[in-house]
Amino acid sequence: MKAIPYGRQHIDQTDIDAVxxxxxxxxxxxxxxxxxxxxxxxxxxxxxxxxxxxxxxxxLHLAVLALGLKEGERVITTPITFAASANCVRYAGGEVWFADIDPDTYLLSIESTKKLINSKPKGFFKGIIPVDFAGLPVNLEAFRDLANEHDLWIIEDACHAPGGYFSDSKGVKQMCGNGNYADIGIFSFHPVKHIACGEGGMITTNSEKLYKRLSSLRTHGITKEDMAENHGGWFYEMQELGYNYRLTDIQSALGITQLTKNKAGVARRNDIANNYKQAFNGKVKFQSLPDGNLNAHHLFVVEVDDRKGLYDFLRTHHIYAQIHYIPVHTLPYYKEIGYGSTDLSKSENYYSRCISLPMYPTLSNEEQGFVIEKVLKFVNG
Incomplete structure (x- = not known):
C-alpha cells in the first residue's frame, strides 16, 4: 500500500487549464x-x-481590525483550533480568553462561553471567534443570541467547513459563512483544505460597511474611488494603515475551478465519514453530528486511549495520521502571557486522545479499508 496522508489536494486538468x-x-x-x-x-x-x-x-487579522478591535480588548475563542484563530486577536493588541469545548462535538461550548462571559462585568469582552472544527458547523444562532445579549461581535472561523451547514430553530439550513448570524466568516484555501489555491483565503460578510473596510485594509488602506475626475487616473489616497493581503489572479483561477467541485467533494467526504462510523461504531469514539447539520469533513477525528501508540503504529504501515490540535492555551507563547483561570479540562482531555485519520475525496475504498483494518487491529490489541 502506498503512503496515505491525512489530507491532500486534488488537481485535475481543468484546474491546470484554468491556471x-x-x-x-x-x-x-x-x-x-x-x-x-x-x-x-x-x-x-x-x-x-x-x-x-x-x-x-x-x-482573520483583517476581520478583527474591521470590527474595531483595540489594544487590550478581550475576545473569546476555542483552544481546539489552529493558533491563527487566536493569533489574530494578538496582532491587534487584544487579549485572548479561552472557553472549553463540548466533549462530543469538539466545538466551542455555548455553556462554557456563557459561563465565562457571565463571570465578568458587561463590556469585558468584545467578541467571540467560534470555529467550525473538522468541518462541523457551530450553531451560530445560539451564539448570536448570546452575543446580542452582551453586545459582542462574532467571527466564524469556517476554514474547515465550506459547504457545511447547520439547521436553525426554524429548520432553515444555514451555510457556513453566509453571514446570517456571524458578522464575518473566514475560509482557507490551503492545499489540505476543500478548495486548494496553494495558499489563499476568503472573507465573507453581509455588511456593506465591513466589506468596504475589509477591501481597504487588504490593499494598504488605499482608495481611488471617485478621484480620477478631479485629479487624474493616477491619483489615490492612503486613508489608513492597511496591508498587502491580496490574492493573485493565478490562485483565483485555480480557486474557481476547485469551487465547482466542492459539492461533490463534500459528498464524497461524507461517504468516507459514514464508512468510518459504520466500522467504528461502539468500538472507537468519533465526533458526534447534531440533527440537521452537514459536516463538511475537513477531518475525521477519533479518540483512543493510547493515541501515541496508534499514531506510531499507523506510520509503520505508511498511514500518516495527524493530531488536531495541541490546545492553543498550552503553547509556550500563550502559557507565558497567561489565559485566565478558566477550566479547560475537556479540551485537554480531548487532546490526550485525539487523532485525525485520512480524509480527502480521492481516498479510495481500498485505502480506507486498509486504514480501518489497522485502526481496529490496534484498538483490539
Missing amino acids: VSTLQADFLTQGPKVQEFENKFADYVGSKYAVAVNNATSG
Missing part, C-alpha cells in the same frame, strides 16, 4: 479573476460580499 489560461492573459494579479472568484464564492455560501485574501490568517 495556464490566466498565465497567458493580461493580468496575473489585481485582475478580473479575483472579482470572479469573490462573486462565485459569495453565491456559493449565500453571503452578500466576499473579499479574497492571500491566506486565512490574513483574513
Whole structure:
C-alpha cells in the first residue's frame, strides 16, 4: 500500500487549464479573476460580499481590525483550533480568553462561553471567534443570541467547513459563512483544505460597511474611488494603515475551478465519514453530528486511549495520521502571557486522545479499508 496522508489536494486538468489560461492573459494579479472568484464564492455560501485574501490568517487579522478591535480588548475563542484563530486577536493588541469545548462535538461550548462571559462585568469582552472544527458547523444562532445579549461581535472561523451547514430553530439550513448570524466568516484555501489555491483565503460578510473596510485594509488602506475626475487616473489616497493581503489572479483561477467541485467533494467526504462510523461504531469514539447539520469533513477525528501508540503504529504501515490540535492555551507563547483561570479540562482531555485519520475525496475504498483494518487491529490489541 502506498503512503496515505491525512489530507491532500486534488488537481485535475481543468484546474491546470484554468491556471495556464490566466498565465497567458493580461493580468496575473489585481485582475478580473479575483472579482470572479469573490462573486462565485459569495453565491456559493449565500453571503452578500466576499473579499479574497492571500491566506486565512490574513483574513482573520483583517476581520478583527474591521470590527474595531483595540489594544487590550478581550475576545473569546476555542483552544481546539489552529493558533491563527487566536493569533489574530494578538496582532491587534487584544487579549485572548479561552472557553472549553463540548466533549462530543469538539466545538466551542455555548455553556462554557456563557459561563465565562457571565463571570465578568458587561463590556469585558468584545467578541467571540467560534470555529467550525473538522468541518462541523457551530450553531451560530445560539451564539448570536448570546452575543446580542452582551453586545459582542462574532467571527466564524469556517476554514474547515465550506459547504457545511447547520439547521436553525426554524429548520432553515444555514451555510457556513453566509453571514446570517456571524458578522464575518473566514475560509482557507490551503492545499489540505476543500478548495486548494496553494495558499489563499476568503472573507465573507453581509455588511456593506465591513466589506468596504475589509477591501481597504487588504490593499494598504488605499482608495481611488471617485478621484480620477478631479485629479487624474493616477491619483489615490492612503486613508489608513492597511496591508498587502491580496490574492493573485493565478490562485483565483485555480480557486474557481476547485469551487465547482466542492459539492461533490463534500459528498464524497461524507461517504468516507459514514464508512468510518459504520466500522467504528461502539468500538472507537468519533465526533458526534447534531440533527440537521452537514459536516463538511475537513477531518475525521477519533479518540483512543493510547493515541501515541496508534499514531506510531499507523506510520509503520505508511498511514500518516495527524493530531488536531495541541490546545492553543498550552503553547509556550500563550502559557507565558497567561489565559485566565478558566477550566479547560475537556479540551485537554480531548487532546490526550485525539487523532485525525485520512480524509480527502480521492481516498479510495481500498485505502480506507486498509486504514480501518489497522485502526481496529490496534484498538483490539
